[in-house]
Amino acid sequence: MSKSKYSPDSDGYYGEFGGAFIPEMLVPNITELRENYLKITESEEFIKEFHHLLRDYTGRPTPLYFAKRLSEKYQTNIHLKREDLNHTGAHKINNTIGQVLLAEKLGKKRIIAETGAGQHGVATATVCALKGLECVVYMGALDVERQAPNVTKMKMLGATVVPVESGNKTLKDATNEAMRDWINHPEDTYYIIGSVVGPHPYPDLVARMQSVISYEISLQLNTHIGRSFPDYVLACVGGGSNAAGGFYHFLENPAVKLIGAEAAGKGIETSETAATLALGKTGILHGSKSKLIQDSYGQVIEPYSISAGLDYPGVGPLHSYLQATGRCTYIPVTDQEALDAAMELTQLEGIIPALESAHALALLSKQTWNRSHHMVIILSGRGDKDMDTYSKYFSHESH
Amino acid sequence: MNRIDELFTRKQESVLSIYFTAGYPELNDTTHLISGLEKAGADLIEIGFPFSDPVADGPVIQASSHQALENGMNLDILFEQLLSIKATSSIPKIMMGYFNTVYQYGVDRFISKCATSGVDGVIIPDLPPEVYEKEYRQSFEAAGIHTIFLVAPQTTPERAEYLQALTKGFLYQLSMSGTTGNPVVGEAQMVVGEDPSVIPQTNGMPVMIGFGIHDHATFEMACRHANGAIIGTAFIRHLATLEEDGRQETRDIRQKTLDIRQETGDRGREIGEICKGFIDKIRG
Structure with a gap:
């Protein structure tokens, strides 16, 4: 690019x-x-x-799958970018x-x-x-x-x-x-x-190494719907690599709305959260200046999320910039919302997502969508690694 | 004249700088440590202000930073402690810590607090010199606060020249590339010992060697190549392990400090004894 x-x-x-x-x-x-x-x-x-x-080792391109039953439920057109099908199970x-x-x-x-x-x-x-x-x-x-x-x-x-x-x-x-x-x-x-x-x-x-995600989406959409860009791309953001890759080739196309899902943990009003872009102030951690969850003296506050991959007090500087310029919107998603979304995808489409990716799926229930719009959700990883968490959750639910 | 410059005008050899983490072992030890080190014969003091994520530090300074934060240390408390000892302490003082804490405090506010609290210089290892030059140099220099930059063994000569042009007071030469506290055990291990040419040609700018200097032998070794040396981890370890390292000299200091504690309850005297024991050992 x-x-x-x-x-x-x-x-x-x-x-x-x-x-x-x-x-x-x-x-x-x-x-x-x-x-x-x-x-x-x-x-x-x-x-x-x-x-x-x-191609030959990882299995790319990963499919762009039109999720028919999920689309019916949310009255829109949902395409899942199946990064979960990569070798090793994630992007x-x-x-x-x-x-x-x-x-x-x-x-x-x-x-x-x-x-x-x-x-x-x-x-x-x-x-x-x-x-x-x-x-x-x-x-x-x-x-x-x-x-x-x-x-x-x-x-x-x-x-x-x-x-x-x-x-x-x-x-x-x-x-x-x-x-x-x-x-x-x-x-x-x-x-x-x-x-x-x-x-x-x-x-x-x-971001460049991950940009293959949006590159493929563009080609696949062209085949599926006759245009090379969606109306929305939705992705989860911890550090933000699958989102950066999924947004990359659409950043300069204002017709594509970009939404990131942050881990709110038990809620952004609680102290147990990892929603950096909602709560963080500009600071310096791990070599770059970006939004950071910290106290008034600049001590980094330990984050919390049910998802180990989103359990991070910082975020990539690109995302802080996309938020500051209004190019991208970031929405906090709680543990519970993510768990519900994981269950929903599993039962409607037969795909068990990683807890991280479930945060992106949870964005679906946060607003109403246009019937004619096409959205791509980056399914960044598969849920195999999260079976312990899921099984605890569902045994709790059934009581 | 800045007291760091005064020091190097007066003394060019065997200059000893001691680092400690403010708020460790106890929140209010700062003033005791400063006067203890000053009386015991340190030439320069580096006061570390703790950060939650000290990536350039090894386990000993990490643990002391963690404990200091647990004890409640922050920059407001530290500046108050420094202000309280300003009238009675004349040893040059350098604040050392990570940039995020300074950035959140407000760089200008930090500088003015340094100036009013008797601080002579700062070392901020993760503040890039390029950013310093562009955004902050003028404010530090206007307030008369010296900024000291680190030079690593792999630093290219061109970059060392650039760092030297920005630095005030002295250049901080690392004995080796690594985090703090990896002990130098022999001169051959000290990169500056193997190849003295890596010390930048400083045109009279004093050079202090730091990282891995931990006893009399390594201090002497460093002093052969520079104006003096900086000791941090070994001093923190000395503060931390008085009870457990098993050596007779440590037991002696330990016994003395326990006696002071029991007889007088005077923390200042106790810390003073600990500082004296350490500096005597280093000076030999």
Whole structure:
């Protein structure tokens, strides 16, 4: 995609958001990446290998499925972008394939990553197995406990999983620890960040790797409905990578309305929430300036969401910018609304969504829709990893 | 004249800077630590203001930051503590912490509080020099607050020159690239020891070496390559582990501080003894 007003400037800023707020020890790593990422990812060789792997290894293009019964219920036309059908079960692998190729070109031998729900960790461990690279995944100790199947997968794939005991023992703390590892291994290590967060150029790099989602939507809609854009794209936002990828090619088309679903947890009026764009103030965390849930002294407040993948106090700088400019609307969705939406999709369409994706589905019941409109909902991942949570919820419901 | 400049005019060798986390071990230890370190012979003090997510720090400073926040430390309390000791303490003081806390406090408000509370300089490791130069340099310099930048072993000569042009007071040279608290164990491990040429040509700008300096030997080693050294983690560890590291000298200090506590209940004297024990050990 050519330079648009939604691309970062040369210092990595989207309006006032973004940048690279990193200690001096990381400057050489970040400079190396910044100076090479476009050159490499836009090279013919990279594009060829990236698309080959996306097709033959991951199974892309993922289907754009017209959800007939869900559409009837909401009196509109709903198309589900089936990222849940990717190898490893979520959109995360688009990014890890791209970044592991980049790491290889940069001559790195050791890969590190952070993970919350474990989806990005599994996707990273997978590409490292594929490429025969050493892989270390940092995961909050609490998440290690609540996402046990993904921990087993990562270990089976040959990765070392390091449980992080600091802070709230979730995604934020895992990210801190991954950054410390990177600071301590400045020469040989490549850090595969899993979302559109972190210092420049990561937000732009990850958005580009995920932009294949909106690229395919555009082609598929053209075949299905005879035009290459929908009226709406709906996606969940934690750090915001599936949303960034799903919005990417539609950002400059004002006919496409873009809505993000944030995790409200138990409600934005409670202290147990992760709705960064609803509640956050501008701040600096993990190398970039963006909205951040924090107290008046700038201490980061531990977030809460039923969904480990959305349990993060920050958000990618692109989303802060899209909100500030009014290009995109972000709506908080509670745990309960997400659980109800997951149940509804399962029973109407026979698809069990990830809890993260269920937040996007929950947007459907929040407003009335036009019968003739077409919307795309990014179904970012499948629900296998969430069966424990679902089973607790439904056993509770039946009492 | 800024007291950091005064210090380096007066003394060019074996300058010892000690870092501690404000609010640790107890909320109101700040003034005791400052006067204790000053009396015990430190030349410079770095006062860390805690942040919830200190990515450049190893486990020891992380834990002290966490405890300090649990104890209720914040910038308003810290500036009040510093103001209360301003009239009686003349040692140069540097505030060190992460940018988000400064940003939320308001950079201008932070600068003016530094100026009125007897702070001479600041170190904000995650504030990029480019952003500093464009948005904040003028305000810091107008208030006479020195901003000190870090130089890593991998920093290119061009960038080191740029950092030196922005920095005031001294350059903070990292002994190695890493988070705080990875101990330097031998001169060969200290990158500056292996290759002294990585220390930027500073045209008279003082250089202090930090990260991994933890005892008399590593302090001496650092002093051979620079004007002095900065010790943080080892001091925090000293404060934290008096009860458990098992060495005779530690037991001696521990016994002394316990006696003071039991006999007088004087926290200032107790902390003073702890500071003296540490600095004597480092100075050798």
